[in-house]
Amino acid sequence: MTTAGSAPTASRRPLGVSTWLWCSPLTDPDVARLAPRVAGWGFDVLEMPVEGVGDWDPAAARRVLDDCGLGATVCLVTGEGRELVDAPDDVVRRTQDYLRAVVDAAHAVGADVIGGPAYASVGRTWALEGAARTAAYARWAEALVPVAEHARAAGVRIAVEPLNRYETSFLNTVEQALEALDHLPAEVADAVGLLLDTYHLNIEERDPVAAVRAAGDRIAHVQASGTHRGTPGDDHADWPGLVAALDAVGYAGAVCIESFTPDNATIARAASIWRPLAASQDALAVDGLAHLKEVGA
Numbered sequence: 001m002t003t004a005g006s007a008p009t010a011s012r013r014p015l016g017v018s019t020w021l022w023c024s025p026l027t028d029p030d031v032a033r034l035a036p037r038v039a040g041w042g043f044d045v046l047e048m049p050v051e052g053v054g055d056w057d058p059a060a061a062r063r064v065l066d067d068c069g070l071g072a073t074v075c076l077v078t079g080e081g082r083e084l085v086d087a088p089d090d091v092v093r094r095t096q097d098y099l100r101a102v103v104d105a106a107h108a109v110g111a112d113v114i115g116g117p118a119y120a121s122v123g124r125t126w127a128l129e130g131a132a133r134t135a136a137y138a139r140w141a142e143a144l145v146p147v148a149e150h151a152r153a154a155g156v157r158i159a160v161e162p163l164n165r166y167e168t169s170f171l172n173t174v175e176q177a178l179e180a181l182d183h184l185p186a187e188v189a190d191a192v193g194l195l196l197d198t199y200h201l202n203i204e205e206r207d208p209v210a211a212v213r214a215a216g217d218r219i220a221h222v223q224a225s226g227t228h229r230g231t232p233g234d235d236h237a238d239w240p241g242l243v244a245a246l247d248a249v250g251y252a253g254a255v256c257i258e259s260f261t262p263d264n265a266t267i268a269r270a271a272s273i274w275r276p277l278a279a280s281q282d283a284l285a286v287d288g289l290a291h292l293k294e295v296g297a
Helices: 028-041 058-068 089-109 130-154 174-181 198-204 208-218 239-249 265-270 281-294
Strands: 015-018 045-050 071-076 113-116 157-160 192-197 219-224 255-257
Touching: 015 071, 015 281, 028 045, 028 058, 028 281, 045 089, 058 071, 058 089, 071 089, 089 113, 089 130, 113 219, 130 157, 130 174, 130 192, 157 174, 157 219, 174 192, 174 208, 192 198, 192 208, 198 208, 198 219, 208 219, 208 239, 219 239, 255 281
Parallel strands: 015 045, 015 255, 045 071, 071 113, 113 157, 157 192, 192 219, 219 255
Antiparallel strands: none
């Protein structure tokens, strides 16, 4: 979105887009179909979710992305039954196995980060106050350590995403996420950071720009979404302020547009996408990219 009298600012970070704009789950034919289009529009990165291990072949995807001149980021997906905290031991072990497999997929496709709510299934909420919350963070950190060790060895960083209150009660704010990360032992701390999603920041933070600054060098990944889950720039977010905050903390990683297709009933229900959020999913991507470039993201 261009402001009258303003001049576009050069982008300084890789800009990407999630395949969730068009499809769920992602498959090999989807990668082959979407990658050339995304590259042609001027994106640098394709963000690929792993809803199920084996949905898409990382080696084949890497060949497609290399041919298109695209980099990759990978999203972990914590659906029902994927829990790292306050869950039966066998559920935690299966979740750890899943997360290690996502790390392996990221390594194979050439991504250096996996991002998402690596703690509990989306939609799961339970009361956590005071000492109970602190204890839950300690249990979560203990469960994440084996995954973080695996990620560190693979050269992949885990970006843990705070979600809004309607999707989780575990981590809603940057302050809470930083507190949780502080429970990780020093030997794996550098393998785990934060994923900041502008949609969730808008709901949960008193001041989203200040929250970005507070996250500082713990930011491992950024997802850009309009405050209505639509096109970045076609909303009321302070995009220049958010970009200035990323500059101030020295974040140089990818900024990836994330929204969701309303055409898949399961994902539309999970993300509460009840109406089209742009003229088309392609327009959401193209117009969002233009805005992120304009504000220097």
